[in-house]
Amino acid sequence: MGSAWRRVGGSVALLSLAVLVLVVGVMSARGFRGAVEREREFRAAPMCVSVPVKPSGCRWEQDFTVRKADLHRGRRVTPEAELSLPSGALWTVTFPRTEPVLSEMAPGENAVGLIWHGQIVEVRDAEGRLQQTSAGPAGGPEDRLSGALACIPFGLITLVAGLWSLVAPRNRRHARATAVVWWHGVGIGVAALLTSWAQAANDWPMWAIPAVWAPFALLLLASMVAFVMAALRGDFEDTSSSPTTDAPAPPPSTV
Template identity: 60%
Template sequence: MVWLLVGVVVLGVGVASALQVRGALEREREYRAASECASVPVTASACLWEQEFTVRSADTNRRERNRSPEAVLVLPSGKTWDVTFRQTGPVLSEMEPDDEVVGVIWHGRVVEIRDADGRRQQTSDGPVGWPADRLGGALACIPGGLAAVAGGLWALLARGNRRHAAAATVVRWHGVAIGAAALLTLWAQSGNDWPMWALPAIWGPITLILLACMTGFVIAALRGELEDDEPAGPRGPTPPPPPPTPPPAQPSPSAPDSDGSRTSPVSGSG
């Protein structure tokens, strides 16, 4: 039952991520096609404006799981801007107080930071990279959620059947492996600035291999090849061997007569 509930939740997250991919792509394309502002925008505008800031503080918040990396930037007028980031590098991790940085403002928000060395980093409001993140979430959650739901239902419907229970376990854990492969692929794509199409190009063959392995193990489980020869369970102390059986007693030989002959134990008349 736990696997079934977890699978439904994960599947819902994956579907939500998949529905956001299109909107994230459109927003990223709009940002890349935006022109520079002719003057300082008074209101939120679709043009790009580069503004100089001074760093007041920067914190990666690595010790606090529920807080994003953040920085406080100060305008020449003294007004402060609180900016959060999705990642700690490459700019935020090198920020020091009183450093001069340039922020790109789009739709009234700082979407990108550039330091004196020319390194750039998207903020939490930056549109670049969001489509790949949404796609990676969908690839990780949808197959994993489906496998968890299928394995959970299989185990419930075939309760008491050891072979079917083993096959359901195989399905569930291979779903976890497929989701983990998607997350690792997303991490590699983000760290190396690969294009978004690299996600399905790398994750697809890995998933096909995992599905082939899952099919083979499911067939083996249904045939009983994954079961132990002896049922598992606590074993008591080994009983001592039975005592050896004494050999049967041999009849004693008859005593000889005085004339040297032996008396037969059976007498009979001729």
């Protein structure tokens, strides 16, 4: 009885994970279009002809002095910096990562911030290195696309695995097939994340993400089908300890 409840609990956990991941994937897919439009607006925005007195759609480069740069290494806190205007007003800026500008910042150094819609979206140091802040629009569509490609297929496959495990919870072949389905779903999700990393590292165009990911996903799906069929046939069962039907019967006793 306890074993059956554990199997049901595992199925419920798989279904819960599938729903959570699918929600994240759908949100990423829905935000993809907005991220594309925001990046296009930023790329097309002209430079401001004068200092904007309120948040504006034009871009303005402002000189700052670094007051503090906190990398927050080893802590789950977003890296940030405090930048000071010539008037003394402070701007706190967060970054998604520490490289290449934030890690080199020191108090008293000069920096140039690119302001758009009232936010610092990029920071350039005295050596010309450029880093996007957490408010920057560049790269947003790629992140949303990779999130959708990683989460939606993985969530759907996990949902199938969870439902399948409920069909025959005591059937070992079904259990093995469920494991095969789930691990291939993990592989498809990881392939999307690795493709996104490669695209960002090599500065590929955004369409390279689905173009590179799709062949790997198809190969993994084909592998999943083949292994599931093998599991259902019982190809993975260990029959070495089972008696064979072709073994000769023992001789009758003469006593």
